[in-house]
Amino acid sequence: MSVPVVWTVAGSDSGGGAGIQADLHTFRSLKVHGCSVISTVTAQNSVETTGLFPLAADAIRQQLECLQQDMPPVAIKVGLLSNRQHLQAVANFLKQWPDTLPRPFMVWDPVVVSTQQDQLSELKPEHCAKLLPLVDIITPNLNELSWLSGLSVNDESSMCRAAEQLFHAGLPRILVTGSDFGRADEISDYYLSTNEHIQYIQQKLKTKHSHGTGCTLSSAIAAVLAHDYPLEDAITVANAYVHQGLLQAKGIGRGPGPVAHTHWPQQIKYFPKIETPELPYIYGEFPRLNQNPGLYPVVDSYEWIEKLLKLGIKTLQLRIKDVDDPQLETAIKKSIQLAEQYSAQLFINDYWQLAIKHNAYGVHLGQEDLTEANLNAIQQAGLRLGISTHSYTELLIANAYKPSYIALGHIFPTQTKAMPSKPQGLERLRRYVSLLAPTTIPTVAIGGISLERVATVTATGVNGIAVVSAITAANDVEQAVHQLLTAMDAKVEVGVAHAK
Numbered sequence: 001m002s003v004p005v006v007w008t009v010a011g012s013d014s015g016g017g018a019g020i021q022a023d024l025h026t027f028r029s030l031k032v033h034g035c036s037v038i039s040t041v042t043a044q045n046s047v048e049t050t051g052l053f054p055l056a057a058d059a060i061r062q063q064l065e066c067l068q069q070d071m072p073p074v075a076i077k078v079g080l081l082s083n084r085q086h087l088q089a090v091a092n093f094l095k096q097w098p099d100t101l102p103r104p105f106m107v108w109d110p111v112v113v114s115t116q117q118d119q120l121s122e123l124k125p126e127h128c129a130k131l132l133p134l135v136d137i138i139t140p141n142l143n144e145l146s147w148l149s150g151l152s153v154n155d156e157s158s159m160c161r162a163a164e165q166l167f168h169a170g171l172p173r174i175l176v177t178g179s180d181f182g183r184a185d186e187i188s189d190y191y192l193s194t195n196e197h198i199q200y201i202q203q204k205l206k207t208k209h210s211h212g213t214g215c216t217l218s219s220a221i222a223a224v225l226a227h228d229y230p231l232e233d234a235i236t237v238a239n240a241y242v243h244q245g246l247l248q249a250k251g252i253g254r255g256p257g258p259v260a261h262t263h264w265p266q267q268i269k270y271f272p273k274i275e276t277p278e279l280p281y282i283y284g285e286f287p288r289l290n291q292n293p294g295l296y297p298v299v300d301s302y303e304w305i306e307k308l309l310k311l312g313i314k315t316l317q318l319r320i321k322d323v324d325d326p327q328l329e330t331a332i333k334k335s336i337q338l339a340e341q342y343s344a345q346l347f348i349n350d351y352w353q354l355a356i357k358h359n360a361y362g363v364h365l366g367q368e369d370l371t372e373a374n375l376n377a378i379q380q381a382g383l384r385l386g387i388s389t390h391s392y393t394e395l396l397i398a399n400a401y402k403p404s405y406i407a408l409g410h411i412f413p414t415q416t417k418a419m420p421s422k423p424q425g426l427e428r429l430r431r432y433v434s435l436l437a438p439t440t441i442p443t444v445a446i447g448g449i450s451l452e453r454v455a456t457v458t459a460t461g462v463n464g465i466a467v468v469s470a471i472t473a474a475n476d477v478e479q480a481v482h483q484l485l486t487a488m489d490a491k492v493e494v495g496v497a498h499a500k
């Protein structure tokens, strides 16, 4: 597989902790090929900056043009631009991006002042208006946001006002980094666009070795995006990469040492808590499953439920998509009663009120349902809860509710449902399964899983495999169930189950 190319346009930090050096370390750790366009050479150590040597704007232009001829990027991170001419050179280059090349994703970290509080740039906020409409996201800290917007920012509402001002200037999105707004223990990055507000929250760390965090975060966002993750996941993984780097940072030099650069974050303890204003808060956890899901058919009628229970299936889902079906409540009620007789784990998709009313074993909800459904009521009624996820970000949101299982989809292309996200593939499934392992919450893979694919999916360590068409489109259902179970090496006898 080819390695994605990412560029950084930034200053050189002779101390090796920030700027171009931090960006290239990040790119290497996150497995992209990094190209570097140097804007300024700084004489800098961990204590002070003693010299700034901005290159001529023409040197920046030539580096950019030379790279474009041969190594076009998937994403570009822009850091230190020392003056108006630098900014103009980058803006002109982007404006003339040829239609023949895919447009790269642009991340701009507007660096003005160093960690040691040295002024690094002569840029004025009014110069920045030229670049704002050409980038996809900027990643300022609170001081930089204040500087850019000309507004004082000291709480969430002034932060949102400052962001609005930049949106009016043509900026589409912003990630405001490292804000605590007076909280003692937690620190947040806020992602804001005209219609979204996501907060990435971490425990505050005591380390002083945080040199290069802003550069590292923005270059990590560019690197993860280049691997074709959605933006909210690029931010999630970049946030975890920086948190891991802060925890592992060793002091080098007498001042603040550099963030450590290791590898793609793999442990859930490094990942942020994610909140949005719409997501409900609930305390406690949902009941555990009686057994791992194993083969988990998802079907749309009572008749299917009955057939599968008789074949020995122990975890299954009733997913009726016709809201006007006059038999809806009857089908749900009868399915719940029959599954109970077979001691099976039946999940009702979507209709959580009916599931509570008829005392179902569990409910399955999608991410968008989390904001609508009454999770407290489901929990109080003692029902299990399964939650769908399609990304790192959704997985972390689901995990915070301590559900009975977490579904990971869609793994392969599926004909059964129109999906807004891309198929995740086995490599991401493996990453998610191992990320969730310490939580002991069972995982279920779904989407495009056919008999031929079952063995490789099982090998990821996932605890359940949910299928629709592999069963409902089979000519011989009993044989399909038998083959799927055999492929999963499930120790369930087929065709002999009886109600208790």
Ligand SMILES: Cc1ncc(COP(=O)(O)OP(=O)(O)O)c(N)n1
Binding pocket: 296, 298, 317, 319, 349, 350, 364, 365, 366, 367, 369, 386, 387, 388, 389, 407, 408, 409, 417, 444, 446, 466
């Ligand atoms: C096991 C399992 N995983 C995912 C889904 C999808 O649920 P949802 O996101 O609620 O979408 P719909 O099924 O309602 O279209 C599922 N049903 N089961």
Ligand SMILES: Cc1nc(C(=O)O)sc1CCOP(=O)(O)O
Binding pocket: 298, 388, 389, 390, 408, 409, 410, 411, 413, 414, 415, 416, 417, 446, 447, 448, 449, 466, 467, 468, 469, 470
């Ligand atoms: C209902 C559903 N939910 C998905 C998700 O990823 O959330 S994929 C999916 C369809 C699964 O059907 P099949 O096994 O026929 O591909």
Ligand SMILES: [Mg+2]
Binding pocket: 349, 350, 364, 365, 366, 369
């Ligand atoms: Mg649903």
